[in-house]
Amino acid sequence: MSRTIDRKKGPAFQALEGINFIPVREVALPNGIEVSLLEAGSQDVSKIDWVFPAGAVQAGKPLLASTVGNLLLEGTATRSSAEISDTIDFYGAYLNAQTFHHNTVVTLVCLTRELPHLLPLVEDVVRNAAFDAREVDIYLNKRRQEFLLESEKVRTLAARYFGSVIFGADHPYGKQLDLSHFDTLGREELIAFHRAAYTPLGCRIVVAGQPGKDIVALLTRHFGGSDWQAGNINLNGVEEGLPSPEKFHLLEKDGALQSAIRIGRPMFNNTHPDFIPLQVLNTILGGYFGSRLMTTVREEKGLTYGIGSSIVSYPKGGMWVIASEVMGEMREDATAAIFEEMQRLIDEPVSEDELEVVRNYMLGELLRQFDGPFSSSDIYRTLWEYGLDYRFYDRMVEVVKTIGPPDLQALAARYLQPGDFYTVVAGK
């Protein structure tokens, strides 16, 4: 090969037009449970999420909601914990429960051909979990060990405390788990919460993959019956957060070689009109490898292995948070550098060149996020929680393509004032 090519100049490239969303089919089961189906993909696999209004908010105290979620798999009236795990493993499946602030999501991932073997089991664990006293003990003792282990990590200490600084220590988004919660959680509470929250009231099912033509009939058989009574869970009820009066918080940890930093502020959630434009500003600040924070704090100063920022959305609020673990003795330099980067976005317009990189990176990232039915269904499920749909991302594509440097500078002046930010440090 002796053809000469110009290695200094890259090949031509195309800007992205938009995203081809996987279409969503909506059906309702006879008892009213809404089902969304995203039928796509090259493999005969299925992912099914059952969303229950069984989050930490409804539980009203830490530990209760997640314990109920995890104990679903540890035995029912007719199946032992060992039988349940043996069945799941034998059919090569994964079944787990994840608890969030406002819900618990039970997720089954399996080969589609095994659905008829697995759905009866999911029905049983969701409806008839037994909360056997011995299983409760085993679970809580294990969980306590995990809690103690996590408590040794500066990153965890900073993240936990940051929530209470932003929302207040008594707010559902800010309340922290501590050891006393393990001692006071009783089996009766678990049973009562399960009875109230794991019912067709507020339940929703999201199916993704190639679940086969019988899927609605199967779901109807196991989850659509009128014999399954609605519970009495409160679906709302979160007050405004009350941030800490202090802007700086230091949690000292002996012998820490690095300090974990969280810098952020209370925000609104993704239903606010500024939320999408702020995603662009956040990406510039700390949302990708080439971001200002990565460039300054990691690539120029070498103070950290990684730093990032994101705007977190909850159904009743949100926060902007910058997170990093930095060289312990240089923590003040790192913090100062972070605030300087925020100020720079207020003082100077972003260049068109940098903005072009961010635009294309964000559009590519959207393509990656929506690649395949599984990840699309996670996004769709979350949108639904906020009363949103795919139009949210159509609008994001539009904003990413058209937002200009003056818009971004105005957003920075409004939302990135250093005086509005709180700092939590764990370490030294």
Next chain:
Amino acid sequence: MIEIHKHQLANGLRVVVHPDLTTPLAAVNLLYDVGARDEDPSRTGFAHLFEHLMFGGSVNVPSYDDPLQRVGGDNNAWTSNDFTNYYVTLPAGNLETAFWLESDRMLELNFTPNALEVQRKVVIEEFKQRYLNQPYGDMPLLSRPLAYKVHPYRWPTIGQDLSHIKEATLEEVKRFFFTHYAPNNAVLAVAGNVVPDEVFRLAEKWFGDLPRREVPKRSLPQEVAQTEARELTVRRKVPADLIHIDFHIGRRTDPDFYVNDLLSDVLSNGPSSRLFQSLVKDENLFSDINAFISGDMDPGLFTVTGRLMPGVPMDKAETAIWEQLQRIGNEGLAERELQKVKNKIESNLVFSEISFLNKAMNMAQYELMGDANEINKEIDYYRAVSTGELQEAARQIFSRTNSCTLHYLSGGEQ
């Protein structure tokens, strides 16, 4: 079943392609046949430091990340004891940008003292974040030298000691590059919305001119068979005692890899596995326990590791592990139990084929081990394993003389 197309350039670069038209994206994965095992014992952590330097710009392109992000791409890399792997995902229409960037950094890096200084600091922070400032983080620094006395697997990829990274010079960095980074020492794998012939044309265009380099034949000191049990006890400031037992096994490319992998699954893959059911659920001795094999290119390890519940004496926990390990050797196991772990392997294989990036990474690794088409035969290798083979493997592997035990106790000062 993954459809695979292969082509080799005159300079030795192997190219493998898998078209997957269900995605608008493509993955470009470049796997180099160099890892921590190829390091000088006084310069450990070098392959990984080098991975960081690969993002500092190349001879014709001052920034690697900027042009890639500009076309909607994203990238990352990892280093293991055996390999260094770089990967990109991007909109398939902009595939050629990845070829431009990857070929230029294979041609020559932009070696600057400043880039070395900064990445040296970043890697030192990574060392602290992952190994020193985490409970149990220093375990690999303790267990590896216990299991390996002469082979370079005795140090972890991050390196044996921070001083090796602190003392690295730019000359050494250059020498490492020209010794290991070469078209004839790498595999390029592309998966996604691509046409194989077009990928081969781009490979010829951007990589065809790169010079073949003299890559020294690997000749690493091999371990002498272990003849007596090894033990190490340390005390650290951690919330619970931990036990970590390594047993010597064979290579990734040995036929018994599949037997050993299934044996580790019987012990610890999934909530119904033996160690979890017996030691966590029934006897409440451990809060967490795992068994896994390393799958290394040189003879590797079968590891069993668990954190003890408070108040459980170490010797009781250790005895209970041994009973479980030896039970398989003594009593064998039922067909259904083996079938269960085979089913899990099979479904995991199908799940992994959802991701075009996974497929690109796997193809590259299989091609480097010999032939990318072996991916499609894997499931048959697993299916062919019998309960008798598992029993025999358990007998061979789980002996005291083959064990290296680390007792990592709580109650220390640091």
